Amino acid sequence: MAVTIEKHATVGDAQRALGGDAVYLGGGTVLMREINAGFVQGRIIRSTDPVLKQIRQSGDGFEIGAGVTMSALANHAELAFLHPVVRAIGGPQIRNMATIGGNLFAEPPYGDLAAALLALGARLVMAGGQARPIEEFFRDRKRAGLITAIQLPRPRDNKSFAFHKVSRVKPKGVSVMSFSALLPRDAGRLRGVRIACIGLGPGPLRAFSAERALEGQVLDAASITRAAQLVTDGLEPPTDALASSWYRREVAGVHLTRLLERMI
């Protein structure tokens, strides 16, 4: 058996073609390596619909086409809050190819941007037009369907969203773990805290214990210490080629502290 490539002019046609075991090809950085190795067989769907490459500002946020590359995000002045995330992904070649939509499907140790989108409370626009919360998608991403765009609220100011990545090689190291934190404030107190990470579980997930430790608090040394102590509560960090579960538990609080201290 071999692969068959089907090109579709619109995302609607691509969505209709996806069914069965067909797989969607975005920027290629995840799927092409599987094709090269012969691990993926059967129908591969791709689309040249220009809507996938658009970045639009809408009201208080953005709608970013799923095929927008990391480089395009890094070069977009209004998306400065995402620049630390996308500039930490891959090398220049990978950033010119890898897409925001593809990152949602990337397996560990990839997915830094996916976790940042989770922290930001993104909504995913499906090929049918309906938008759904990103949490729903992560519950069953294997059968998600075709994502055409990502809707993002703009963080209120540059202290309310930040990103921290831990890698052994710089630049272009993969994540041992990374944290993204959204800390909206209301009269000095944190309201609607969202902290997401990769490297502490099977994929991008929220650190609910750390979120609860911060919710309603003032961001200061005491609340940060409490959040750092609790960050891996309820999580099961994996042991893999990059780090052991024990190591990840030991250092997760240190790195969350470094991130949060920058946001005071």
Next chain:
Amino acid sequence: MAMKPVTFILNGEAKAAFTEDGQNLLDMLRRGVGDLSPKYGCAQGSCGACTVLINGEPQLACLVLAESVEGKDLETTAGLGRAGLHPLQEAFMQRFAAQCGYCTPGMLMAAKALLDINPRPTRDQVIEAISGNLCRCTGYEPIIAAILDVAEGRQAP
């Protein structure tokens, strides 16, 4: 297996080739077109040896679907030294920046992409620009020095 025709510009010349379903650009360039300058390293986007410029952007030919370059402008190392050595090639020689040489075509294309948009990069920008390219011989310092030589308009140390 279905063969699809694909046309593109390679180093300034119009080219046409047939591609098989699922074939990557690196394989099409090497076996279909006969341009052996991009190297086959890891085939998984880790090493950068297959770096080519597509519409001026460095990309990894092993992860690009060959049929997707229809109508695009490609540059490889084979096109660099047409009218005598390119200043980057000259500087790589002067600085002994190639030892086994396998990473060199990818390094040259990554460096060219940088200098095309930023003729006076800082050392950190050079390091960032070649961060997607592995070299197991030189320790990178001669490569960084060679690129900075060209950026500063002097090729000999």
